[in-house]
Amino acid sequence: MRSPPPAPAPLAPGLADELVQWYRRHRRAWPWRADRDPYRVWVAEVLLQQTRVDQAAPYFERFVAAFPTVRALARAPIGRVLKLWQGAGYYARAHHLHAAARLLVKDHGGAVPANVGELEALPGVGPYIARAVAAIAFGRPVVALEANGLRVAARWTREERDLRTPAVRADLERAVAAVLPAGSAADFTEAVMELGETVCAPVRPDCTHCPVSFGCRAFRELEDPGSLPRRRKRAARPHLRAALVVLSDRGRWLVQRRPPSGLLPGLWEFPGGKIAAGERPDAAARRELREETGVEAGPLLFRGTVRHAYSHFTVELHVFVGAPATDATAAVGPDRRWVRPTELARLPVPKATEKVVALLDRPSDRASPGSSPRPGRTRASSRRAAPPPPGRSPRPGTGASRPRSRAPR
Ligand code: SF4
Numbered sequence: 001m002r003s004p005p006p007a008p009a010p011l012a013p014g015l016a017d018e019l020v021q022w023y024r025r026h027r028r029a030w031p032w033r034a035d036r037d038p039y040r041v042w043v044a045e046v047l048l049q050q051t052r053v054d055q056a057a058p059y060f061e062r063f064v065a066a067f068p069t070v071r072a073l074a075r076a077p078i079g080r081v082l083k084l085w086q087g088a089g090y091y092a093r094a095h096h097l098h099a100a101a102r103l104l105v106k107d108h109g110g111a112v113p114a115n116v117g118e119l120e121a122l123p124g125v126g127p128y129i130a131r132a133v134a135a136i137a138f139g140r141p142v143v144a145l146e147a148n149g150l151r152v153a154a155r156w157t158r159e160e161r162d163l164r165t166p167a168v169r170a171d172l173e174r175a176v177a178a179v180l181p182a183g184s185a186a187d188f189t190e191a192v193m194e195l196g197e198t199v200c201a202p203v204r205p206d207c208t209h210c211p212v213s214f215g216c217r218a219f220r221e222l223e224d225p226g227s228l229p230r231r232r233k234r235a236a237r238p239h240l241r242a243a244l245v246v247l248s249d250r251g252r253w254l255v256q257r258r259p260p261s262g263l264l265p266g267l268w269e270f271p272g273g274k275i276a277a278g279e280r281p282d283a284a285a286r287r288e289l290r291e292e293t294g295v296e297a298g299p300l301l302f303r304g305t306v307r308h309a310y311s312h313f314t315v316e317l318h319v320f321v322g323a324p325a326t327d328a329t330a331a332v333g334p335d336r337r338w339v340r341p342t343e344l345a346r347l348p349v350p351k352a353t354e355k356v357v358a359l360l361d362r363p364s365d366r367a368s369p370g371s372s373p374r375p376g377r378t379r380a381s382s383r384r385a386a387p388p389p390p391g392r393s394p395r396p397g398t399g400a401s402r403p404r405s406r407a408p409r
Contacts (some may be wrong), residue, residue: 016181020188041112081098096123148196150229160230241315244271245321246360253270253341264350272292284318298324304319
């Protein structure tokens, strides 16, 4: 095996043309490829940056059906935008799209700009999205390499250095820019992504069916082309324990809205937060409820545990139900309200809240198996469980933490 070069060597002549031809024959018919409307391209790129392609399609279709233009998105209340985004995760993206749409209406007559600099000035638009929109929607001759594209380019050039390093990325972009086909920037940009999503997979790339293996140094020079890029050890995700209270009163539940920035911005959830070291889950649930809302709960019933994995941590939520023991009128405001189940279903909520709702919709005798070792299930709370609202079991939101305790649900 030869020693790696300090910087990528030039790419093979004909590689880009061959790749574009292959793409035109084999591209998959994703909904965002129906046309190259700049607004749709922008929404798709925002969605695809952190959502897998196969999962993104229904979210994209729902979103552009509800908001078919920049102006329609700008007119919509943020709650509706978040509801449409629900389940796609990384909710800051929805906030940014909405804010950017309003800015475009105000400053650009509702049009998405073609210029990379103007695109990058929009909320939530970084160098990659700006270049992708410029290339795909407007055919601008710029290189846009996302994770798939960087991997592909690293294999073409046999790049052994760390792809997280800006200088290495810049080298790869320069190498790709040198072969960018004039007049086919849009197809070429999508072709690189398509190759990375279908043939040049992260592990075990299908090199025998690769249209550009003739120009791939990893294929020609390495025993395992899939060994590039070199994998760095990822730190284990931290695990959080949290407790929440579904406070129930006359068929309604107390929910609150998370702050407009940070984790899960603007989503609604049930009061709760992190369990402190040595603290019992029921005590944590009661304390969080008091600290966040000023309301004291009566006896609490442990309803079960919900687990959820986020990209950077995992969480277990200990779910309690109960009724207020003190006047809860003062707790209500713009960011906290009593809702019926049907109202809750219309509010944007985190995925973990959906899981809690599903847990509470199940018969209570099925809630405990597999849950934590009976956290907070004191004799008193078991004997004097708070009654569920009429007609159904209590539906908790995800007792997401408020900014203070930051336990995400
Ligand atoms: Fe990827 Fe293999 Fe094609 Fe190289 S030859 S680009 S490693 S699929």
